[in-house]
Amino acid sequence: MRSLALMVLAGLLVSSTGEEARSLAARAAARPATVAVAIEGMKFAPATVTVKPGDTVVWTNKDIVAHTVTEKAGTFDSKIIPPGGTFKYVARKKGSFAYLCSLHQPMTGGVNVQ
């Protein structure tokens, strides 16, 4: 009787562990990614990144001068990023976003959220 109870309990444990594993796997697949963009040599590299909603784009200023990451329609704007500084943007809205450095305007880039 007691051993049967133990067996049932063990079965429950196994099944709940299986459930947990499956949901962990599902969550891992949907886990938001972080995509890095370097600001270096007066350029954004890579110039264009493609991400999913919920992903984070992190710009790191590796240049000797300050820059900005300013989306043309105002969706995001880092303001001044000093040398060595970073800017993070969590992509929520789908679409193609063109941005530039408001200080050095030939510097342009894009974020595609799809």
Place this chain on the structure above:
Amino acid sequence: MKKTSLFAAVLFALSTPAFAQSPNDAQIASIVVTANQVDIDAGKLAATKAADPEVKKFANLMVADHTGVNKQAVALVTKLKVKPEDNDTSKSLKAGGDKNLADLKGLSGAAFDKAYIDHEVAYHQAVLDAVDKTLIPSASNAELKALLVKVRPAFVSHLEHAKHVQSTLK
């Protein structure tokens, strides 16, 4: 014609006979710091005197960027224990900068904007030539050389920016 002679004057400052032989690292440090300071001083004047908003914006950018470059240059030479050493090039850069400031102070409005931007175009071109032909090839310390290489794209960007502003001024 005037632009050509201005360019020649700046170029002369950066290619004086003292560097028939290459400048050493202490001299390069002095040239870099002076070259930046000269542009910061002109930028500060233009930030207050410029009439055109794009000229004013450019002037503020020059102050910010060249101040940033100088901060890193000073940090590096301090770390390397290099004492910047005055030389003919740094002295004539300073003299040229002082003359430019004196000239600009006598101007206002559109004439000021044009003179400031014309000088910026010639100055950045001359500094870039010096960086490429003299300073990078002569730098013996690897970190000093790396700093010059790292600074270069900013100067290229400034030159393009200045030329663009120049093309919009009447």
